[in-house]
Amino acid sequence: MYNGTESLAIRAGHLTIGGADIPALAKKYGTPLIIYDECGIRKACGEYNAALRKHYGENALAAYAGKAFSVGVMYRILTEMDFGADVVSGGELYTARRAGFDMGRIFYHGNNKTRAELAEGLDYGVGRFVADNFEELKMLEELCSARSTRASVLIRVTPGIEAHTHAYIRTGQIDSKFGMAIETGAALEGVKLALSCPHLDYCGIHCHIGSQIFDTAPFAETVKIMCGFINTVRDICGVETRELNVGGGFGVQYTDEDTPHTPDEYIRVICQALKAALVQYDLPAPRLILEPGRSIVAPYAVTVYTVGTVKSIPGCRTYVAVDGGMTDNPRYILYGAKYTFVVPERADEPKTMTVTVAGRNCESGDLLGEDVPLQQVHPGDLLCTLTTGAYCYSMASNYNRVPKPAVVMVREGEDRLIVRRESLEDLVRNDIF
Numbered sequence: 001m002y003n004g005t006e007s008l009a010i011r012a013g014h015l016t017i018g019g020a021d022i023p024a025l026a027k028k029y030g031t032p033l034i035i036y037d038e039c040g041i042r043k044a045c046g047e048y049n050a051a052l053r054k055h056y057g058e059n060a061l062a063a064y065a066g067k068a069f070s071v072g073v074m075y076r077i078l079t080e081m082d083f084g085a086d087v088v089s090g091g092e093l094y095t096a097r098r099a100g101f102d103m104g105r106i107f108y109h110g111n112n113k114t115r116a117e118l119a120e121g122l123d124y125g126v127g128r129f130v131a132d133n134f135e136e137l138k139m140l141e142e143l144c145s146a147r148s149t150r151a152s153v154l155i156r157v158t159p160g161i162e163a164h165t166h167a168y169i170r171t172g173q174i175d176s177k178f179g180m181a182i183e184t185g186a187a188l189e190g191v192k193l194a195l196s197c198p199h200l201d202y203c204g205i206h207c208h209i210g211s212q213i214f215d216t217a218p219f220a221e222t223v224k225i226m227c228g229f230i231n232t233v234r235d236i237c238g239v240e241t242r243e244l245n246v247g248g249g250f251g252v253q254y255t256d257e258d259t260p261h262t263p264d265e266y267i268r269v270i271c272q273a274l275k276a277a278l279v280q281y282d283l284p285a286p287r288l289i290l291e292p293g294r295s296i297v298a299p300y301a302v303t304v305y306t307v308g309t310v311k312s313i314p315g316c317r318t319y320v321a322v323d324g325g326m327t328d329n330p331r332y333i334l335y336g337a338k339y340t341f342v343v344p345e346r347a348d349e350p351k352t353m354t355v356t357v358a359g360r361n362c363e364s365g366d367l368l369g370e371d372v373p374l375q376q377v378h379p380g381d382l383l384c385t386l387t388t389g390a391y392c393y394s395m396a397s398n399y400n401r402v403p404k405p406a407v408v409m410v411r412e413g414e415d416r417l418i419v420r421r422e423s424l425e426d427l428v429r430n431d432i433f
């Protein structure tokens with residue numbers, strides 16, 4: 001229901017997630033509160049694993065993109081689900097390591113990794129460095145040489161694909177801050193540079209064309225282009241490309257307008273295109289890696305707020321103000337992202353109001369949704385935003401010195417706190433008074 005998952009249901013008029021009563025959890029932990037359904041996350045991981053096995057075989061790995069939601073418990077779940085992980089900073093890497101995640105299964109991303117981050121990655125034994133640019137390759141070679149060690153690298157390339165998604169989350173085109181373009185020859189130069197470095201092991205190539213993509217065609221097109229490049233690398237450099245990482249970007253359903261495919265369908269199309277290209281270029285099958293982030297977590301969480309005021313401006317609109325906003329979910333102010341809202345204590349009632357959900361922060365653009373349908377709502381009611389598992393907590397800020405919310409995980413009806421609510425003391429911890 002609501003977002004195409006089984007995580008959400010209505011019981012006795014109340015919205016539930018993972019079998020747990022949302023109003024009861026809001027009462028227990030306070031608001032704003034983010035609640036995840038662990039079974040949903042596990043199920044999504046399982047779907048990726050099963051689809052990769054079914055359509056490609058054993059020589060494949062799904063690596064969760066930690067930027068979607070990177071907290072300790074996630075890495076424990078990923079370990080149990082046999083996943084790899086994509087990290088993009090020393091902070092994400094540290095979180096994974098603290099959670100005991102296998103460093104050999106880490107793909108270390110970032111378009112501007114610092115020397116210290118690269119060094120740390122080497123010390124930790126990171127599995128793959130996804131090298132974004134020439135400087136990074138040179139720095140990595142220097143660091144490896146000084147340590148008498150070797151690093152395994154993937155070259156991040158931009159395949160020149162225009163995916164139909166928001167400009168800010170589009171990454172596959174030539175004009176991108178990420179990666180080296182195939183079309184300009186930079187990608188080939190990157191591979192050559194890696195091959196010339198005695199301490200770097202060139203394993204393969206990586207790309208990521210964008211996020212929240214519904215269409216399967218851009219993925220098929222990407223795979224074709226990537227295989228063409230693998231062929232060029234073989235012809236010109238005489239080396240085999242053993243790994244092909246095509247990133248993430250698989251869409252989820254935020255509102256009724258969104259029409260994503262299942263992981264199985266995205267993977268079926270990717271593998272079909274890959275197998276055809278391998279035949280076309282007579283290439284050995286590389287290890288296939290995917291990096292889903294959003295689709296692993298987004299649908300399996302809700303954010304619960306308490307409504308403070310309901311303000312009707314005649315002939316204009318009705319503002320429903322909640323005790324969170326852009327500080328825990330900046331996706332509306334950044335991308336105009338659309339969400340579905342529910343009054344969890346009256347989830348079975350029809351949505352007879354049209355409201356604008358406003359945050360609590362000092363910024364007129366601090367909204368969570370405009371002109372959205374909602375059940376009758378009054379000050380003191382709870383209000384839920386659905387499908388907030390990705391890029392909400394991970395993009396949260398302390399603007400206005402608002403503490404970050406608590407995060408709870410539910411498993412078969414049992415709840416546990418996985419991230420404590422920030423305290424006022426947490427907020428001033430680094431201030432020197």
Ligand code: LLP
Nearest residue numbers: 065208211212248249250291292293294391
């Ligand atoms: N791999 C790489 C290299 C990426 O850059 C990303 C996302 C992913 C994988 C995961 O993509 P996903 O499966 O989650 O679509 N903050 C934006 C999304 C930014 C995505 C950045 N890269 C949002 O809230 O929509």
